[in-house]
Amino acid sequence: LCTPPDKEGKVHPAILYAAKLAGVNKIFKAGGVQAIAAMAYGTESVPKVYKIFGPGNQYVTAAKQQVSLRDVAIDMPAGPSEVEVLADETANPVFVAADLLSQAEHGVDSQAMLITTSEKLMKEVEYEVQRQLALLPRWETAEKSLANSKLILVKDMDEAIDLTNEYAPEHLIIETKDYMEQAERIVSAGSVFLGSLTPESAGDYASGTNHTLPTNGYAKAYSGVSLDSFIRKITFQEINGEGIQNIGPAIEVMAANEQLGAHKNAVTVRLKTV
Missing domain, CATH: 3.40.50.1980 (Nitrogenase molybdenum iron protein domain)
Structure with a gap:
């Protein structure tokens, strides 16, 4: 969690309590575009993250959009309210x-x-x-x-x-x-x-x-x-003999129309064995 401290360099107790309830184990006193850069690229103390969440002003939003082009995912562009x-x-x-x-x-x-x-x-x-x-x-x-x-x-x-x-x-x-x-x-x-x-x-x-x-x-x-x-979805699939016989010809036609011969062949060689 990155959060800007107050003028005395302290984080409000309510933020600390909410972070504890949420299971946060690392809190950094940083806000604004500095925090976005730190989380996107990593520093000696702040680890690089996979995805940045949270609203901010127009500068924070611009920074999130910049780093999302190649370095890290973001929740969405959430700027001035x-x-x-x-x-x-x-x-x-x-x-x-x-x-x-x-x-x-x-x-x-x-x-x-x-x-x-x-x-x-x-x-x-x-x-x-x-x-x-x-x-x-x-x-x-x-x-x-x-x-x-x-x-x-x-x-x-x-x-x-x-x-x-x-x-x-x-x-x-x-x-x-x-x-x-x-x-x-x-x-x-x-x-x-x-x-x-x-x-x-x-x-x-x-x-x-x-x-x-x-x-x-x-x-x-x-x-x-x-x-x-906060969830990543992974799909799994398995095709049995009957299944490849049912959908295989359609795959061959579609692959051929895209002129992807190797795609078609990956099905053709299997159809010859079932």
Whole structure:
């Protein structure tokens, strides 16, 4: 585990405890692109790894992508965080604003988006964002992040769904009266939060889903980290006499059409013996 220490050079006890529970036996005080380089290439103290997991800022993401070209595998491109709230006229503007701000406070390059079919809700959310922003301890960071953020009014839910799937948000909160029906239409998103009582914060800390998720539209091609991400799959196969007689001719035809004579012959010589 690589984790950046605090100003006193210490690692937070909660991180150490979580690492112990997970079975981690080596912890290095390093973060950022330095940690990515150390894990990808190895140093005198940090061993080279096979695969790097974990989110980071835009520099960490760029570093992960660089080393993944030839040196090590990565979970996915997971850079600056983002959230989209998909809402209709039934949504609570206080909740929506709080959801947008909870993402905006991550960092100045984070992005919060509202896509809604209700102009009334959009105006109420805009007011609520400013009201709640003034009360936040990290208001300066959130304010800069809001410069990257947008409130988008669409004509109907069909347009909203199309835009959502094109944006492919890291976090998607659906606050509509028929949120389960709308969720069925989502094909590109990192993690989806259903209904007005399911904030993105729950996914970060308590509801059980992993929140290392694809950002910047990569949800069109990648899934979030899961137990499956840590598993390598090996296939095994055995063919008996009857089996090679059944599929052998098809293999010969396909190999011949690819002009791979040795491939074909590897089957032909076997067919002559069964």
